[in-house]
Amino acid sequence: MKIIKIDKKIWSDGVEKSRDSYRLIGPVKDREFHQFRELAKGEQPDMNYKNSRLSPKSIAFPQSETMFIYDLDEKAEEHHIMQDAEKDYSPRAVIGIRPYDAKAFKILDLNFNNSDYQDPYWVNAYNCTTFISLAVNSPDKFDFSTSCATGPFDDSAVDVLLVDYNDSYLAKIMTDKGLAWLNAAGFTTKNGEIDGAVTGVSEAGEDIYEIIEKLKADAESKIRSKISFDKIKEKSILDIFNAPFWEDIAFACLNCGTCTYSCPTCWCFDIQDETNGRKGIRQKNWDSCMTPLFTVHATGHNPRHNDWERTRQRFMHKLKYFQDKYNQGIMCVGCGRCVEQCPANIDIRNICNQMNNGE
Amino acid sequence: MTMNINQSDINKKQIDIINQQYTEKIRESAKKVLLEKKVDVVIGFKNGTEPMTTEPCLINKASDADKLIWNEHCRLNLANYVKGRKDKAAVVAKGCDSRNLVNHIIEHQIKRENLYIIGVPCNGMVDKSLNLKELKVEAESDTMQENLDLFPINRDMLQDNCKTCIKRNPVIFDEMIAEPVKEREWTKEEKLKESFESVNKIEAMAESDRWSFFNDMLSSCTRCYACRNACPLCYCPTCFVDESRPQWVGKGTDLIDVRTYHFLRAFHCAGRCTDCGACEAACPMNIKVRLFTKKLDKECFENFGWEAGMSLDERPPLDVYKVNDNANFIR
Amino acid sequence: MHNPYKPYPVRIDDIQIATEDKSLRTFKFVFLDPEDEERFAYKSGQFAELSIPGQGEIPIGIASSPTEKGFVMFTVFRTGKVTSYLHEMKVGDIMGIRGPLGNWYPWDKLEGKNILIIGGGFAFTTLRSSIKMVLDPPNRKKFGKIDVVYGARTPGMLLYKEELMEWEKRDDINIHITVDSTNDPNWKYHTGFVPTITEKVAPPADNDTYAIICGPPIMIKFTQPVLDKLGYEHDHIIMSLENRMKCGIGMCGRCNIGKELVCKDGPVFTLEQLNKTPREY
CATH class of the missing domain: 3.40.50.80 (Nucleotide-binding domain of ferredoxin-NADP reductase (FNR) module)
Structure with a gap:
């Protein structure tokens, strides 16, 4: 693994240059909040953003995505037969994504890309994306990522990890995919070497590793909220499911979709047909376990009829079922969005600790 | 002691004294009604997990009553947590909550005799996006709480609906936890001008500007339905957006469907909305969804002199026909 | 990459009223592409998504046997939006079948x-x-x-x-x-x-x-x-078991009972397995 130092003065030119071979996605302020979206020509990712209101999962798992188109006109050729919707899976780079938001993609990948089935929309979109991540030097107070097997400097799910350091970005090159983007941005020489030939870029010296470690330790030490889930693993599903605290925990919950929609790891979705005249589409839309519609049978019977049962489902899924099914920690990266945005103060940190420590 | 924070700035220390008094009285009342078995449960607010946050809570034994609190962040409308309850519930209610309780009673969602209303004279709620700004203070900052202690509260810091509140004291109650706060005396003209200022601005726009204004405003809506779910009025067993037979509204992100949802919901709240602001308090994207309901509030006020939830004895205008009803909208 | 959301196009070959109250109809489908029939190789106990363009999809147990060739058969109760529409369809109409899905009797x-x-x-x-x-x-x-x-x-x-x-x-x-x-x-x-x-x-x-x-x-x-x-x-x-389903491939998240997904880990379970899961069905 190599680290290079990119002078901020040449940063935006490089980003713009990489456009020749990449579509670019980054955080931009949209009205009040930052959102990840495709950057128009000349538009730069806002590298000073704090957090995006919605997670960047929409890059590969959009809120609404057309899978198929069809024609219901019997005179049309191939009528009533699903045709693939047009897609663009040319290379693209997402710049400035938080390390643990990138980590969330690994979690989603467990669901959408497994040995039995592969969701082609997810797989193709994920594969064509290069993750140029930005370490978080100053985590906000909702951040509990270090408890979730990731953190503000986690480099395990990214192609390049940028660290904001004075007048430069220190770039940890984690994969060949990452190197390819740096090449395209002109941050290396043509053959991918860093030999001082590129103005503003230098190979980092030995001390740079220590500097990054220091920045990382600083950032992590700022994170004060912690969760534990070790004991959740040991308890049986039914014990936690039948625990007495759920109705109390869920009392305030409005069963809106705020947490599930802002969450980088909530993957549930719906499939819907929509028609306009004789033309139709079949789309994949985000769905939320908070709504009764999610599970109601056609007969009207609903296995999760009560509001509090739906709240329980969300936390059981993220903190217990996921652990048991995949043995890869919890389905949460500790980004804190749900805590910050919940209108009713449903706080996953408390609930997790209660599931872990409660009777 | 009463304070009118709409008229003079008071600092956080002063408001804390009021909050402390209110909190103690609420706890006292809650204990009393539970011990006397006047109610099965008390619905109020407890402290949230972060400074400046609160959480609606259900207390069913007197020993838990000390969880209850009151402060200027009790934004949600607790009438929303009463609908459909079969037991006897005490509810901590500020002016707007009580108006929604009136609605619930009129609309047969709850029986008056099953309610025990602990009335709270309200000094207004602080706008939550203001909090968010404050909360952006980095996690390591210990000075945040100190800053908050000196944090002055003035009219500018209140959420929009509180700035034009017409009823800060509860309309109906079984007991009041403090002397009523002073209500503003509004003339009809003042109301039309000031209270509906936001609506008037939009009405004054050219049609195309208005259209793009709404489109822009709704562009960030994710249809999480927090506004609907926080609203005490929204108790339909199946909301029209969730109906599949027939499917009135598409489920994707098409702006047509987003608009349809917001417009129709507002119409369904006509003559019922108390402008409590819970919808805006709940919206994670800070969309000013009250603009829609407020327009219908204005229509009701202008045409029928109606303000929702002010009396148990009067039917809402869309419920009754009167010969002298303003009919100029029928063409 | 095989797209598990894409139904095989089929033609309705036969429709029979299955019960005296007419609430159930039995449909025989024939694959438009005969090779799809081989791709649709199934076992008794599996289900499929019947896919009607413009209406949506419904998970229905496969009623025909793998030993019966040339068609697949489903008996459908008229209950929701999609099944009601299906009940109005005619022989010769084109729609889709997605599957086979789920496990089977052991x-x-x-x-x-x-x-x-x-x-x-x-x-x-x-x-x-x-x-x-x-x-x-x-x-x-x-x-x-x-x-x-x-x-x-x-x-x-x-x-x-x-x-x-x-x-x-x-x-x-x-x-x-x-x-x-x-x-x-x-x-x-x-x-x-x-x-x-x-x-x-x-x-x-x-x-x-x-x-x-x-x-x-x-x-x-x-x-x-x-x-x-x-x-x-x-x-x-x-x-x-039955639960509300959409994707049928264990991804959309709604049909779970505990950590098991009824659509993919089921629909067939032993009672011993079910005893360990929440009864959310």
Whole structure:
């Protein structure tokens, strides 16, 4: 693994240059909040953003995505037969994504890309994306990522990890995919070497590793909220499911979709047909376990009829079922969005600790 | 002691004294009604997990009553947590909550005799996006709480609906936890001008500007339905957006469907909305969804002199026909 | 990459009204591309998404048997938006089928064993597939004694009546048909609820006998104690569940019972497995 130092003065030119071979996605302020979206020509990712209101999962798992188109006109050729919707899976780079938001993609990948089935929309979109991540030097107070097997400097799910350091970005090159983007941005020489030939870029010296470690330790030490889930693993599903605290925990919950929609790891979705005249589409839309519609049978019977049962489902899924099914920690990266945005103060940190420590 | 924070700035220390008094009285009342078995449960607010946050809570034994609190962040409308309850519930209610309780009673969602209303004279709620700004203070900052202690509260810091509140004291109650706060005396003209200022601005726009204004405003809506779910009025067993037979509204992100949802919901709240602001308090994207309901509030006020939830004895205008009803909208 | 969301185009080849109240219809579908029939290779107990462009999809158990070639068959109860639309469709109409989906009854494990099949109402579809499959001559000798208890409200509500009557005459399978009630004086089969009849006719429990149950929740609820009483071990009781589904491939997240996804890890579970999961179905 190599680290290079990119002078901020040449940063935006490089980003713009990489456009020749990449579509670019980054955080931009949209009205009040930052959102990840495709950057128009000349538009730069806002590298000073704090957090995006919605997670960047929409890059590969959009809120609404057309899978198929069809024609219901019997005179049309191939009528009533699903045709693939047009897609663009040319290379693209997402710049400035938080390390643990990138980590969330690994979690989603467990669901959408497994040995039995592969969701082609997810797989193709994920594969064509290069993750140029930005370490978080100053985590906000909702951040509990270090408890979730990731953190503000986690480099395990990214192609390049940028660290904001004075007048430069220190770039940890984690994969060949990452190197390819740096090449395209002109941050290396043509053959991918860093030999001082590129103005503003230098190979980092030995001390740079220590500097990054220091920045990382600083950032992590700022994170004060912690969760534990070790004991959740040991308890049986039914014990936690039948625990007495759920109705109390869920009392305030409005069963809106705020947490599930802002969450980088909530993957549930719906499939819907929509028609306009004789033309139709079949789309994949985000769905939320908070709504009764999610599970109601056609007969009207609903296995999760009560509001509090739906709240329980969300936390059981993220903190217990996921652990048991995949043995890869919890389905949460500790980004804190749900805590910050919940209108009713449903706080996953408390609930997790209660599931872990409660009777 | 009463304070009118709409008229003079008071600092956080002063408001804390009021909050402390209110909190103690609420706890006292809650204990009393539970011990006397006047109610099965008390619905109020407890402290949230972060400074400046609160959480609606259900207390069913007197020993838990000390969880209850009151402060200027009790934004949600607790009438929303009463609908459909079969037991006897005490509810901590500020002016707007009580108006929604009136609605619930009129609309047969709850029986008056099953309610025990602990009335709270309200000094207004602080706008939550203001909090968010404050909360952006980095996690390591210990000075945040100190800053908050000196944090002055003035009219500018209140959420929009509180700035034009017409009823800060509860309309109906079984007991009041403090002397009523002073209500503003509004003339009809003042109301039309000031209270509906936001609506008037939009009405004054050219049609195309208005259209793009709404489109822009709704562009960030994710249809999480927090506004609907926080609203005490929204108790339909199946909301029209969730109906599949027939499917009135598409489920994707098409702006047509987003608009349809917001417009129709507002119409369904006509003559019922108390402008409590819970919808805006709940919206994670800070969309000013009250603009829609407020327009219908204005229509009701202008045409029928109606303000929702002010009396148990009067039917809402869309419920009754009167010969002298303003009919100029029928063409 | 194979797209698991993309249905195979099919043509409706036959539609039969299946019950006297016309709430169920049996559809035979033929694949537009014959090679899709091979791609759709399935086992008894699996289901598929019937996919109607413009309407949506519904998960339905496959009623035909893998031993029947040239078509796939489904019997569909008219209940929601998509099934209502399907009931109005005509022979020749084009739609889609996505699958096969889910697991199946554990046929490998059942080899050499006696099987007690218990079905109620219109949940008999995958059981019909199973019976048809085990009665296929090359298959029949793989299994021991086969008993079937099948009940419906009235004689007119029994599915696949002609086949039932045929099977009833055979000596390599014991068919016990029952109805809740009938005013047909010539009714020569059982009268009474499925649990009661099961108690009467079920073979004794032993390590070599398995029960397969598929029916409405109320039937399952009252049959389980009967099987307990008869001494069936919970790992010898096999059940097929239903839950609301969309993707059918374990991704969309709604059909879970605990960590198990009914669409992918199920719909077939042993009672022993279900005892460890929340009963959210």
